[in-house]
Amino acid sequence: MIITGGTEEGHSERGKHTHRNGYKVDMALVKKHKNDVPCLDTYITGHYAKAGTRGDGAALYKSPDGNVYARETSHWDVTYLNGKA
Numbered sequence: 001m002i003i004t005g006g007t008e009e010g011h012s013e014r015g016k017h018t019h020r021n022g023y024k025v026d027m028a029l030v031k032k033h034k035n036d037v038p039c040l041d042t043y044i045t046g047h048y049a050k051a052g053t054r055g056d057g058a059a060l061y062k063s064p065d066g067n068v069y070a071r072e073t074s075h076w077d078v079t080y081l082n083g084k085a
Contacts, residue, residue, distance in 0.1 A: 002027065002028035003025050003026070003027060003028075004026045004027065004028045004075055005024075005025060005026030005075075006022075006024075006025050006026075017079050017080075017081060023079055023080050023081070024077060024078060024079050024080070025078050025080075026072075026075045026076070026077055026078070027040060027075055027076045027078060028074075028075050029041060029074065029075060029076070040076060041071070044061050044069050044071075044076065045061065047063075048061040048062055048063045048064075048069060049061065049062050051068065054070050056072075058070040058071055058072050058077065059071045065082055066081045066082050067079060067080050067081055067082065068081065
């Protein structure tokens with residue numbers, strides 16, 4: 001897993017649980033081979049409950065701790081609701 005985003009500029013979110021405030025990170029999808037399914041995808045979708053779809057179409061999953069994982073095109077956008085990342 002590679003953290004590709006944190007509190008850097010360029011995120012246009014509003015509210016408390018944002019990248020800027022330290023509640024969100026972006027995690028890259030790492031593949032060793034072209035046809036591999038990234039293990040991060042397999043883990044999140046296999047262990048966390050499906051939680052609907054975000055307004056931009058990203059599939060949402062929720063961990064038992066309440067953290068929300070949004071599957072964007074090239075990465076996971078993770079919101080840590082019970083503490084900062």
